[in-house]
Amino acid sequence: MKISVGIVGCAGRMGKILAKAVLEDKDCLLSGGTENIDKFIGQDLGKLLGQEEIGCKVLNEPEELFTISDVVIDFTTPKSTRSNIKIAQRTETPLIIGTTGLSNKDDELINESVDNTVIVQSSNFSIGINIIQSEIEKISGIIGSDFDAEVLEMHHRNKVDAPSGTAIDLGKAIANGRKKTFSEVARFSREGEVGVRKYGEIGFSTLRGGEVIGDHSVIFASANETIKFTHNAHSRSIFSDGAMLAAKWSINVKPGLYTMRDVLGIS
Numbered sequence: 511m512k513i514s515v516g517i518v519g520c521a522g523r524m525g526k527i528l529a530k531a532v533l534e535d536k537d538c539l540l541s542g543g544t545e546n547i548d549k550f551i552g553q554d555l556g557k558l559l560g561q562e563e564i565g566c567k568v569l570n571e572p573e574e575l576f577t578i579s580d581v582v583i584d585f586t587t588p589k590s591t592r593s594n595i596k597i598a599q600r601t602e603t604p605l606i607i608g609t610t611g612l613s614n615k616d617d618e619l620i621n622e623s624v625d626n627t628v629i630v631q632s633s634n635f636s637i638g639i640n641i642i643q644s645e646i647e648k649i650s651g652i653i654g655s656d657f658d659a660e661v662l663e664m665h666h667r668n669k670v671d672a673p674s675g676t677a678i679d680l681g682k683a684i685a686n687g688r689k690k691t692f693s694e695v696a697r698f699s700r701e702g703e704v705g706v707r708k709y710g711e712i713g714f715s716t717l718r719g720g721e722v723i724g725d726h727s728v729i730f731a732s733a734n735e736t737i738k739f740t741h742n743a744h745s746r747s748i749f750s751d752g753a754m755l756a757a758k759w760s761i762n763v764k765p766g767l768y769t770m771r772d773v774l775g776i777s
Contacts, residue, residue, distance in 0.1 A: 514541035515757055516579035518572055518594055519586040521550040521558060524608075524746060528583050530559055531750035537758060541579040544569045546590075576601040581757045585749070588612050595623050604628040604760040606753050608635055611671035624767045628760045632770035633675025635752030639726065640769075642739050643683045644776045646728055649737070650687025655710040657730040657737070659684045664717035664725045672716045673698065680728050681712045 515532045519525040520543025532540040533556075543555055545568050556564035569575055576582055576597050584594050585608040596619075598605035607620070610633050620629055634640070650659070661684075663677040685692040690710065697711045707713075724743040729736060743749075756773045771777040 512539040513537060513758060513761060514539050514578065514580045515754075516541045516575040516582040517543040518575065518582060518584045518590065519543075519545065520555065520568060521545045521547065522586070524585040524749065526559055527746050527750045528585060528753060529555060531747070531754050533559070533561075533564070535754055538754070540564065540566055542566055542569055542575050544572050544575050546570065573597050573601070576603040579603060581606065581760055583753050583757055584609060585753070588616060592616060592619060595619055595629070598627050598629065599623040602627045602765075604630070604757070606756050606760065607631040608633075608749060608753055610675035612675075620767060624765055626765050628763055628765055628768065630756045630760050630768045630770070630773060632752075632756075633679050634724070634749070635756065635770050636741070636743060636748040637752055637755075637770075637774065638748070639676060639741050640752075640771050640774055641776065642728075642741055643680055644771060646680060646739060647683040647687040649730070650684045651689070652687075653730060653732075653737075655688055655690075657732045658707060658713075659711075660713040660715065660729045660731070662715045662717070662727040662729065664719070664722050666721045666723065667718055669718060672718070673714045674716075674724065674726070676724065676726055677714060677716070680726060681714065684712050684728070 515538050517525050517529045520529050529543055532538050550568050551570045553568045554563040555566040556562050581604040583606040584591050588611050591609040661677045661681050663674045681696055682692045685695055695710055695712050697713045726741050728739045752770055759773045
C-alpha cells in the first residue's frame with residue numbers, strides 16, 4: 511500500500527520540488543498540498559507543477575491535509591511550522607520539518623509535541639551533510655580544542671536567516687565532540703579590534719550572494735596543519751531525496767523527536 515504524503519507550502523520553490531519527488535516515488539502517493547495565497551487555492555496540483563491534472567487540489571486548511579495524509583513534509587517558515595506542529599500533535603500525523611530559522615521556543619514546542627506523534631527535524635536533509643556532521647563530532651572529540659574551529663557558509667541572496675541552520679548544527683557537532691556547551695563557545699561575529707582568538711571558541715562566517723544553494727565548510731586549524739571538510743549542494747533535490755527517505759522511515763517508528771542522522775542510522 512502506498513504512503514500518502516502531504517506537502518505544506520506546495521507552491522513555493524522547495525514545496526514544488528518536494529511535491530514532484532512524491533509523484534516520482536513508486537512507494538508514495540501525493541495526498542495534497544496547502545498554500546495561503548488565494549491564486550493557488552483550488553488549483554490541481556499536477557497543473558501547478560506543470561504536469562497533467564492528477565485530481566489533487568491545493569488546500570488552504572492545513573488540518574485537512576494532515577487528516578488525509580500518512581505523513582506531512584514542511585519546508586516553510588517558522589510561523590507556519592509552529593502552527594503545523596500543533597496540528598501534527600492533534601492529528602497524530604508524522605511531520606517532517608526542514609524549516610530553518612526556528613527559535614529555542616520553537617524547539618521547546620517540538621519537544622512538547624512528540625508524546626503521541628513522530629517528528630523528524632533537521633536543518634539539512636542532505637545525506638552528505640549528515641554524514642559529515644557525524645564525522646565532525648567524532649573528530650572533534652579526538653583533536654579537542656587545540657585545533658581552532660571555524661564554520662563557513664554561503665547561500666543565495668534571498669536567504670533570510672544567518673548563520674544557516676546547517677552551520678549551527680555543524681557548530682553544535684563540534685561542541686558535542688568536545689563535550690562543551692555550544693552557547694558558551696559559539697562566536698557569531700567579529701568586527702573591529704576584537705583581540706586575540708579565544709581558546710576553544712567556534713567561529714562562524716556567513717556569505718550571501720547569487721543563487722548559491724548551500725555551501726558549508728568546517729575548518730580545524732592548528733599551528734602545524736589544517737583539516738577541512740567541505741560540502742557543496744548542486745541541486746535542491748538532495749533535500750527532497752532526504753525528506754522522502756525520512757517520510758517513509760517515520761511511519762514505522764514510535765512517537766518521538768528524531769533527526770536525519772537517526773533516519774540514516776548514524777546518530
